[in-house]
Amino acid sequence: MKKTMGSKYDPKTFEQAVYQYWMEKKHFSANPNPDKEPFTIVLPPPNITGQLHMGHALDHVIQDVLIRYKRMRGYEALWLPGTDHASIATEVKVLEKIKREEGLSKDMIRREDFLEKAWAWKAEYGDRIVEQMMKLGNSCDWDKERFTMDSGCNDAVTKVFVNLYRKGLIYRGNRLINWCPDCGTTLSEAEVEHEDQQGKFYHVKYPIKDSEEFLTIATTRPETMLGDTAVAVHPEDERYARFVGKTVMLPLVGRELPVIADDYVDRSVGTGALKITPAHDPNDFLIGQRHDLEIIDIFDEKATINEKGGSYEGLDRYACRRQIVEDLQREGFLLEVKNHEHAVGVCYRCHTAIEPRLSDQWFVEMAPLAKPALEALKKGELKIVPDRFDKVYSHWLENIRDWTISRQLWWGHRIPAYYCQDCGEIMVQETPPATCSKCGGTHMLQDEDVLDTWFSSALWPFSTLGWPEDTALLKYFYPTNVLVTGYDIIFFWVIRMVFSGLEQTGELPFEHVLIHGLVRDAEGRKMSKSLGNGVDPLEVIESYGADALRFMLATGNSPGNDLKFQMERVEAARNFANKLWNASRFLLATLEEGEDYSFKTTELELADKWILHRLNETVKEVSRDLDRFELGIAAGKIYEFVWDEYCDWYIEISKIRLYGEDEQRKAVAKGVLLEVLTDILKLLHPFMPFITEEIWGNIPGVDSDLIVAAWPGENQDRVFEEEARSMDRLMKAVRSLRNIRAEMEVSPKVRARLLVEGDAGVRQLLGDEEKILMALAGIKEVVLIQEEPAEEVVTAIIEGARLYMPLDDLVDYGREHNRLEKEFQKLTGEVKRARGRLSNQGFLAKAPEALIQEEEAKLAKYEAMLKEITERLEVVREKIQES
């Protein structure tokens, strides 16, 4: 895939082609390989409801970085992709589409026709999502792509349902469940969100039968009084003790209700008297059971009043509320109306207020499943990163309620329960029964409902690998290693995968859970369709390239924290890619095909040893950070190394040799430049796979692919502590001289002489490396001197030396004085700090010896420099006096 690199970094010209190339070479495919360790990530399957948003991009980039890193480290790295049928969400979308295009609502179409359209939807959106993932650069093994409703996943779902049923952990029961009147289905506890709403507290008069007295009931939902079957007070409430056992008359309806006493009633809330509506409130339901109260269900599935509501029949719940209030008012039963803010449960999909509703549903008994899931975390077998989410996980499991899994929907896994129409027997099994096992009848009907979409998601880490079959994939790749997802989905998904994995496979489905935050817009708001503030990843890729988007998402934030999306940061990442592009272009242009650019340690110069040393350190740190899932820190270190050390220092220094005459030294410089660049490409590849592969392909003599190149290791041959320290000193000298030029406003065209007076070590260093000073600090000649020069000079003080620049008539002692004065202040501060510390008896007694010595050395250094500065300031002051 070699071609000449254009002078501008233009990701559009190669990203697509590079991805295509990887696909052709099958670099993403992973298969059981006894010679390698497996490393597995299953992709949290995106919903087929639409396209990928920035949150997906973040989730995917993290996983791709980890997968690519592990692949390069020699693991058989499998990233298994797929999509989720998203039962309720997709059903709503497809119904909307049908409504829009054909004008038909759900009750006007047949289940089979609906399913056909839903599968067409899946085909369209599933493909679109895959395309988007490819644009992002996701190195998924596409041959293993799965869908939560493909036949394998269906088998797994059925198998698990049957397993749990036979163990008695799935049961059918008549309970008060959460009902969404708009979606027309049951919801689990997790699917109900709580929103604070401004409501009203209605105080209503419930007359005592055959008496002038009455009880005042406070309620936020007066319409539910149509279903009242009692009034409750606290057993020890003296205010109401005499009414217990009596009967009240339900206003407007006239039904007689018993006054009962129950501990549940809180005397301090409202009036202390509570109307009981067992069919429409979870607490009232429990109280109703305790007192054997009648249950009157006044709503139909649309939350419209049914025939039990008498004259209110046919009214929607809110219309009914208005009517009831009006009637109460008119009849004199309404005593008071107060504003009242309270939490209302709403559907997580459509935000309609949920209605507690009594119905027959399927449930999973959670207590036995929650226990091992809790223990796995406590024993440290499951690790959540960052660990502050441990509490979220534990708290949920410790307070878990049974999971309502049946949904009155069409799109999803149909429940494998069969009802005999002859004798009513219920049969739960993997294949439809031909005859009833009890009466032998042949009129069997399958349950109409489907399963909660999260039921199949919970099996994802093993259903995708072939479970319940004992496949080679499952044996090799399961359990998986890391699960990467957002904190918003811990309850829905992570926890359910953990207990399902433990229950069905006997193993944790993964060892690490890496939690990331939400992507927010530049103002910190959640990106959402309704706000219209979403940023489309594809558009960003179009303008800046996938690498820039990836780098932006992977940096500048730490695990678990939300990320604000700012285009300026994408731009900065793009600029970084451009920087790398140009640095590579610069080097590669000097290389010849077929040349050998290896070098011997003896041929290395100071700067070479320094950059190799720094590279070695960077490799070590980046590897460690990636192992700890600190992607942002790792990427930051690569960025700094590439831009500051490699480009701004090393390449500039290397030009001395590259533009020089000495062929041997030129070759060594090229060798080191190349050596460092290849490792840079490797380190950066997980973050910016496209540009690094593209550059890699342009290196003469390279016939391998970067994506499968070996990750750089630490190298003892690259440890040059001493040289790194010298280089550091040299760099300080260069910076001081540049500072002089800038502060004294000396034109870059003026090439100054440099006189060096100081200790032997520094003089030798600066003498030996005079070329570097010449090239980087605008020096034309370095002269080692023994005493103060007579000519007009400005001075830089570095450790162990004075550097004098004779600037002819450009020396401005006023400016020089200010500059030195600033230095003087700084050094005075340093000396003061070091002295203060060393005169602290506590510090001397308790601090580590090495630290004390270090501090002493610093003090000596700064005192010496301060002395130099002071002397020099004296001289400058005299000069000013003279003029």
Place this chain on the structure above:
RNA sequence: GGGAGUAUAGCUCAGGUGGGAGAGCGCCUGCUUGACGUGCAGAAGGUCACAGGUUCGAGUCCUGUUACUCCCACCA
């Protein structure tokens, strides 16, 4: 009612084991140096929210306060 997070430069955020406060963007000053102006060089800019505590030493650990954000929760 519980729980969590955040508070560091003008803005957005990093700051592994406690030991001289960092980056990107922005701002200011120079720069047509043959990889790159998507660049180079140099500067300015911080009471690390507040108050206590532990420690020789705290942005970092502990306690409390304030502000904002989020999650959980069946007080009508």
